[in-house]
Amino acid sequence: MKSLKRLSLFTRLIIVFLATAIGLLLVAINTFKHVADERPDNVLPRQLLLGIASQIPNDRDEQAMARIQSMVGNFLVITETSRWGTWHPENPGALPSCIPSHAGHYTIKGKTVVMHEAQRCIIFSDLAPSLSTQGQRFLIVGIAASLAILALSYVIIYRLFSPIYALNDGVKKIAAGDISARLAAGNRDELGELVDNVNIMAGKIQHMLEAKNDLLLAVSHELRSPLTQARVLAEMVKDTAIKSRLCQSLAWLSSLVTTLLDAERLTLSNDALQREDTDLITLLKQIVAEVDQPQLQLTTPTSTVQLQLDPMRITLLLKNLIDNALTYGEGHRVHITLNQHAGQVLLGVSDQGPGIDADTLARLGTPFYRPDASRTRHTGGSGLGIYVARAIAEAHGGSLTLDSVVGQGTTATLRLPFAE
Numbered sequence: 001m002k003s004l005k006r007l008s009l010f011t012r013l014i015i016v017f018l019a020t021a022i023g024l025l026l027v028a029i030n031t032f033k034h035v036a037d038e039r040p041d042n043v044l045p046r047q048l049l050l051g052i053a054s055q056i057p058n059d060r061d062e063q064a065m066a067r068i069q070s071m072v073g074n075f076l077v078i079t080e081t082s083r084w085g086t087w088h089p090e091n092p093g094a095l096p097s098c099i100p101s102h103a104g105h106y107t108i109k110g111k112t113v114v115m116h117e118a119q120r121c122i123i124f125s126d127l128a129p130s131l132s133t134q135g136q137r138f139l140i141v142g143i144a145a146s147l148a149i150l151a152l153s154y155v156i157i158y159r160l161f162s163p164i165y166a167l168n169d170g171v172k173k174i175a176a177g178d179i180s181a182r183l184a185a186g187n188r189d190e191l192g193e194l195v196d197n198v199n200i201m202a203g204k205i206q207h208m209l210e211a212k213n214d215l216l217l218a219v220s221h222e223l224r225s226p227l228t229q230a231r232v233l234a235e236m237v238k239d240t241a242i243k244s245r246l247c248q249s250l251a252w253l254s255s256l257v258t259t260l261l262d263a264e265r266l267t268l269s270n271d272a273l274q275r276e277d278t279d280l281i282t283l284l285k286q287i288v289a290e291v292d293q294p295q296l297q298l299t300t301p302t303s304t305v306q307l308q309l310d311p312m313r314i315t316l317l318l319k320n321l322i323d324n325a326l327t328y329g330e331g332h333r334v335h336i337t338l339n340q341h342a343g344q345v346l347l348g349v350s351d352q353g354p355g356i357d358a359d360t361l362a363r364l365g366t367p368f369y370r371p372d373a374s375r376t377r378h379t380g381g382s383g384l385g386i387y388v389a390r391a392i393a394e395a396h397g398g399s400l401t402l403d404s405v406v407g408q409g410t411t412a413t414l415r416l417p418f419a420e
Contacts, residue, residue, distance in 0.1 A: 012160060020153040027145045053115050053122055060084040072124055079120040087125045163191040171198065179206040223257050256384070260367075263388045266313075266395040273310040273395055280305040280314075280345060280416075281338065287318050288336065293326055300338040305345055307416060309396060317389045317400075318347075321412045324385065325351040328410070344398075347414040355406040364402055365390050 052072055057064050058079065065086055068075060074087035115122040166184060173181040179202060183195045227250060234246040266273070281300045288298050325334040329351030337348045356364070360371045368383040386402070393400040397417050404410040 013157070016153055016156050016160070020149060023149040024146055027149065052124075053117065056122060058120065074125045076123040076125070077120060078123065085123075087123065089125075163195065167191070167195055167198065174198075174202050174205075179209060223253075227254050227257065259384055259388055262313075263367075263384070263391045266391045273313065275308045275310055278307055278309040278311050278314070280307055280309070280347070283309075283311060283314065284318065284336070284338065284347070287315060287322065291319070291322055291326075293334075295326060295329065295332065295334050296322070296336060297333055298336045301340065305338065305340065307345065307418065309416070310392075313392045314396075317392045317414070318349075320385045320389045321349040321414070324412070325349050325353075325410075328353040330354070332409075343418055345414075345416045345418070347416070348411055349414075350409060350411040352409040355408055356402075356404040356410055357406055361402055361404050 052068065055064065056068055056075070056077060058077075060082070065084075069086045074085070076083065076085035076087040076089075113124040115124070170181055170183040182199050182202065231247070231250050231254070234243060234250055237243040237246060281304055284298065284300065288296050322334065322336070330353050332352035334352075335348070335350045337346075337350075339346045339348075356371070363369050364371075365386040366383075367387045370383045386400075390400045393414055393416070398415045401413050401415075402410065403413070
């Protein structure tokens with residue numbers, strides 16, 4: 001078994017296919033041989049009948065009659081001068097024609113087998129059903145053996161390909177964002193090599209993402225002191241216009257650094273959340289009232305929705321989604337819905353704007369990514385809104401997904417689990 005595992009997957013599949021083909025071929029040959037032998041023009045019945053006929057004397061013999069009857073059932077011997085045996089048909093005229101012929105020739109009519117010899121005919125009244133039943137048995141056994149071989153081949157092939165199913169599950173986990181997931185090492189074949197390569201790839205991706213997060217965190221930390229110093233220096237500028245522009249830019253940069261730090265803390269640990277019992281419907285109504293835009297349309301259940309949330313960060317998330325919908329909704333109505341399904345709260349924010357193509361949609365949520373690179377922070381933001389919103393959702397054990405149809409609009413769906 002261990003030596004087989006060292007063979008390549010292709011070689012093992014070839015061995016399984018060849019073994020299956022040979023097994024089915026042998027079963028088919030054996031089955032068809034036995035079934036075919038039940039036909040009256042084949043060798044085995046002729047030898048069988050010749051052997052039986054050789055034991056039947058020409059003249060009546062009670063001991064021979066009993067012996068032959070125990071072997072093949074009732075029979076009747078017809079010669080030119082006599083007729084004897086254990087079979088006594090009610091209508092002798094209905095007997096099959098008996099024409100003396102060369103030895104070994106026989107015919108079957110209904111349930112009767114007629115053995116034609118040179119000087120006599122021997123009629124077996126019960127032999128044909130026995131032969132037919134025997135053939136059916138061989139056929140059933142052959143079919144059962146073929147099915148057993150196919151079932152065994154399926155089990156072997158399934159076991160050969162079982163690493164593929166495990167590989168598929170592991171890759172799905174990695175694709176879903178669980179970069180720490182690793183695949184169990186399998187056989188030392190092509191699939192085992194593929195598993196090793198996927199694990200190496202996942203490790204490198206995890207290292208790259210961790211390095212990126214560490215860099216963002218470090219840069220954000222390092223920028224705070226220079227920003228504070230720059231703000232102090234900006235306050236010393238005498239020109240009011242220049243001072244105002246400097247302070248605005250520094251305030252925006254300081255806010256950006258704070259946002260980055262907060263997002264990275266949430267990514268690294270959920271302990272950064274300040275959870276408390278929160279009615280999401282009440283919080284949502286407060287946010288809509290603060291935004292105070294006529295395009296907003298809110299639909300919520302009549303009952304309260306109590307969750308363990310960080311109200312400040314959830315407010316930031318929802319304001320971000322609503323602001324995006326108002327900005328890109330081109331003045332159309334923005335629908336905000338809240339529903340409960342399968343132990344989750346589903347909050348959707350939908351606009352009727354131009355929509356987002358699939359390539360751009362897949363990149364939204366990447367830090368600093370903006371669909372239109374020519375836009376400035378005054379028109380396109382910093383490219384951190386969806387990134388931070390998704391970090392907040394995942395820190396709460398939920399998720400944030402975006403769906404969009406070009407020409408129809410975009411829907412952002414926040415899923416939050418109920419506390420256990």
